[in-house]
Amino acid sequence: MPGTIQSLERAAAILRLLAGGQRKLALSDVAVTLGLAKGTVHGILRTLQQEGFVEQDPQTGRYQLGAELLRLGNSYLDVHELRARSLMWADDLARVTGESVRIGVLHQGGVLVVHHVFRPDESRQVLEVGSMLPLHATAWGKVLLAFDPAAPGELDEELKVFTRSTLADRPALDAECARIREQGWAGDREEAVEGVAGLAAPIRDHRGSPLGAVGIGGAVERLTEGGEFPPALVAAVRDASRSISRDLGAELFS
Amino acid sequence: MADRFVAAIDQGTTSSRCIIFDESSHIIAVDQREHRQIFPRPGWVEHDATQIWARVQEVVAGALGKAGLRPSDLAAVGITNQRETTVIWDRATGRPVHHALVWQDTRTEALCAELSGGPNGPGRDRFAATTGLPLASYFSGPKIRWLLDHVPGVRERAERGELLFGTMDTWVVWNLTGGAVHVTDVTNASRTMLMDLRTLDWDESILAELGIPRSLLPEIRSSAEVYGTGRGVLEGVPIAAALGDQQAALFGQTCFSVGDAKSTYGTGSFLLLNTGAEPVRSKHGLLTTIGYRLGGEAPVYALEGSIANTGSLTQWLRDRIGLISTAAEIETLALSVEDNGGLYLVPAFSGLFAPHWRPDARGVIVGLTGFAGKGHLARCVLEATAFQTRDVVDAMVLDSGVELKSLKVDGGMTANNLLMQTIADMLDAPVTRPFVSETTCLGAAHAAGLVAGVWPDTDALRAEWRRAAEWTPRLDDAVRNRMLRKYRKAVELAKGWIDQDDLQDETEER
Numbered sequence: 001m002p003g004t005i006q007s008l009e010r011a012a013a014i015l016r017l018l019a020g021g022q023r024k025l026a027l028s029d030v031a032v033t034l035g036l037a038k039g040t041v042h043g044i045l046r047t048l049q050q051e052g053f054v055e056q057d058p059q060t061g062r063y064q065l066g067a068e069l070l071r072l073g074n075s076y077l078d079v080h081e082l083r084a085r086s087l088m089w090a091d092d093l094a095r096v097t098g099e100s101v102r103i104g105v106l107h108q109g110g111v112l113v114v115h116h117v118f119r120p121d122e123s124r125q126v127l128e129v130g131s132m133l134p135l136h137a138t139a140w141g142k143v144l145l146a147f148d149p150a151a152p153g154e155l156d157e158e159l160k161v162f163t164r165s166t167l168a169d170r171p172a173l174d175a176e177c178a179r180i181r182e183q184g185w186a187g188d189r190e191e192a193v194e195g196v197a198g199l200a201a202p203i204r205d206h207r208g209s210p211l212g213a214v215g216i217g218g219a220v221e222r223l224t225e226g227g228e229f230p231p232a233l234v235a236a237v238r239d240a241s242r243s244i245s246r247d248l249g250a251e252l253f254s
Numbered sequence: 255m256a257d258r259f260v261a262a263i264d265q266g267t268t269s270s271r272c273i274i275f276d277e278s279s280h281i282i283a284v285d286q287r288e289h290r291q292i293f294p295r296p297g298w299v300e301h302d303a304t305q306i307w308a309r310v311q312e313v314v315a316g317a318l319g320k321a322g323l324r325p326s327d328l329a330a331v332g333i334t335n336q337r338e339t340t341v342i343w344d345r346a347t348g349r350p351v352h353h354a355l356v357w358q359d360t361r362t363e364a365l366c367a368e369l370s371g372g373p374n375g376p377g378r379d380r381f382a383a384t385t386g387l388p389l390a391s392y393f394s395g396p397k398i399r400w401l402l403d404h405v406p407g408v409r410e411r412a413e414r415g416e417l418l419f420g421t422m423d424t425w426v427v428w429n430l431t432g433g434a435v436h437v438t439d440v441t442n443a444s445r446t447m448l449m450d451l452r453t454l455d456w457d458e459s460i461l462a463e464l465g466i467p468r469s470l471l472p473e474i475r476s477s478a479e480v481y482g483t484g485r486g487v488l489e490g491v492p493i494a495a496a497l498g499d500q501q502a503a504l505f506g507q508t509c510f511s512v513g514d515a516k517s518t519y520g521t522g523s524f525l526l527l528n529t530g531a532e533p534v535r536s537k538h539g540l541l542t543t544i545g546y547r548l549g550g551e552a553p554v555y556a557l558e559g560s561i562a563n564t565g566s567l568t569q570w571l572r573d574r575i576g577l578i579s580t581a582a583e584i585e586t587l588a589l590s591v592e593d594n595g596g597l598y599l600v601p602a603f604s605g606l607f608a609p610h611w612r613p614d615a616r617g618v619i620v621g622l623t624g625f626a627g628k629g630h631l632a633r634c635v636l637e638a639t640a641f642q643t644r645d646v647v648d649a650m651v652l653d654s655g656v657e658l659k660s661l662k663v664d665g666g667m668t669a670n671n672l673l674m675q676t677i678a679d680m681l682d683a684p685v686t687r688p689f690v691s692e693t694t695c696l697g698a699a700h701a702a703g704l705v706a707g708v709w710p711d712t713d714a715l716r717a718e719w720r721r722a723a724e725w726t727p728r729l730d731d732a733v734r735n736r737m738l739r740k741y742r743k744a745v746e747l748a749k750g751w752i753d754q755d756d757l758q759d760e761t762e763e764r
């Protein structure tokens with residue numbers, strides 16, 4: 001009679017335990033709770049970690065469920081999970097650039113803002129989570145158009161003109177998307193709102209397909225110099241997009 | 255002026271951390287190590303204070319190493335700590351006489367019941383007028399008494415003046431100064447149940463009642479002044495602040511004015527409201543505590559309310575009910591419906607705490623109809639945290655007459671946008687999240703940096719506090735009032751569920 005495999009049972013118990021707590025667990029917590037030797041638990045955790053089912057916090061050495069598990073069940077990523085995993089990086093991006101940060105995903109012909117961090121100054125700002133940005137006229141939207149094969153089909157037949165700078169004709173927009181794919185990020189210069197610029201880069205999953213876009217927005221005078229986006233701002237946005245993608249399991253060197 | 259850095263040591267319940275901040279309050283380096291949780295019997299929780307001191311030294315060295323700094327680069331160090339945890343040690347050798355008794359440890363429950371004197375006795379509030387606290391096993395006073403009574407030789411040695419008591423702030427400062435300084439700060443002292451909230455000194459009558467020799471006790475100092483100078487790992491660094499963890503978070507959230515409040519949303523939640531220069535005696539079972547005291551300035555008092563089940567409700571929905579697979583999914587599910595569909599949940603899993611105090615209550619979900627679906631269930635689970643926050647805030651407002659201006663939030667649950675919006679809606683006040691999520695360490699660093707002149711005053715700290723997000727109330731008064739009315743009816747239904755024979759069953763199971 002085929003018996004059960006003990007190490008798989010233990011691995012399942014460890015995964016269930018890690019799924020059970022809101023805080024991350026230390027090796028000793030896992031060992032004590034399951035009544036197993038530390039060495040045994042460590043071996044299993046290391047294997048699970050190699051497979052991406054478990055992640056270890058480099059800071060504290062504690063363990064939590066890994067991004068691979070998110071993928072196994074479904075390729076769909078919960079937008080609230082996306083926010084929870086982006087929180088720290090988005091805060092850092094706002095602090096480093098001094099601008100407000102938004103994270104958006106493709107939704108019903110536009111970009112749904114799922115996370116918003118205020119510009120770190122004294123000004124009064126309103127939380128825009130849940131609001132929509134136009135696909136063809138914002139940095140976030142253009143990132144999705146350039147990288148997400150599903151996005152172009154969501155565009156309206158007639159592209160709405162918001163300002164003098166809106167790219168409202170298809171060939172111009174296609175050329176812009178080719179450029180964005182080439183450089184890896186998108187900028188908009190007053191294309192949706194007069195006086196406002198945006199700069200965004202894609203958040204990717206492990207297959208490299210874009211889950212959404214992270215970017216900064218603000219006064220065109222602050223975001224651009226002589227009509228160009230300063231390399232320091234571009235680097236900050238792309239760093240944030242890479243960090244979030246890495247947290248979501250993307251392999252950046254494949 | 256050269257770069258000036260301030261370190262914060264957070265001696266917490268599960269780990270010790272050191273965070274180094276620059277003068278713009280940015281985090282430069284973090285190091286964190288865990289210590290052992292010792293469970294000798296059900297309900298008993300101990301820490302090895304010697305191991306904790308070793309961990310504190312490691313994380314200080316670790317953070318300095320990561321930052322590439324030497325102790326001489328630090329303008330000051332501030333300490334924040336798990337509150338109430340009690341250690342007694344030999345003043346000559348520095349060796350603890352016993353493991354530290356941790357705040358969660360319930361071994362003094364029988365002693366507290368005895369001190370309250372039964373049905374005709376003085377009751378659980380016999381020291382509340384003086385200390386702001388009810389007789390409960392959390393606080394340090396009964397823990398000291400337990401160590402005096404149960405560890406062989408300790409009472410005799412204490413009476414000969416050979417031993418010292420401390421909460422973790424005291425233990426860390428004593429060790430950092432090479433045994434030169436035996437002090438505690440007012441916020442930690444306010445959790446011992448031995449300090450008079452008005453005189454800010456140990457209360458002789460309570461000490462006599464509990465049989466605690468005064469020679470054991472540290473000198474009570476303010477939360478921000480130079481207690482001494484570091485030796486060893488922090489050689490030459492002024493030790494300039496100490497605050498209990500929740501008070502440090504209050505300070506880190508810059509709640510410097512009457513009516514400023516913060517809530518830390520974790521598994522459970524802690525809400526503190528700045529009530530100003532006078533201690534407010536609660537009629538609703540909230541704790542009266544010191545918020546902070548800066549040097550020779552007057553102390554700032556606070557009311558504290560805790561909520562037992564907040565983040566744990568999401569875990570319950572995930573692990574017990576199996577409705578969601580990650581904590582973040584509760585928001586997705588809750589947003590799949592427009593409202594709670596008439597469902598109200600009262601999470602009185604082990605009775606109702608502040609401000610209701612009904613141990614005979616149990617959790618209920620009411621308003622069920624055939625229409626109710628899992629989205630409504632997720633929604634009412636989230637709303638329960640907002641209603642409970644409102645309950646505690648209402649009690650605070652009634653007790654203090656202070657109007658809540660806004661609520662500053664921190665903790666893991668601030669990632670949940672719908673929850674934060676619902677809290678703003680139920681409080682009818684804005685809810686704000688700061689950029690620096692490490693508010694506890696930030697508070698300790700700020701207090702120490704004020705002393706060292708890194709920041710000139712609390713106005714400078716307030717000016718530096720930056721909003722990362724703000725949720726403004728947007729619910730109709732009529733809708734809010736109706737929801738609050740329904741929740742209160744649900745609370746009434748939860749009361750009295752437990753009968754005498756249920757209690758007997760529960761006792762037998764233990």
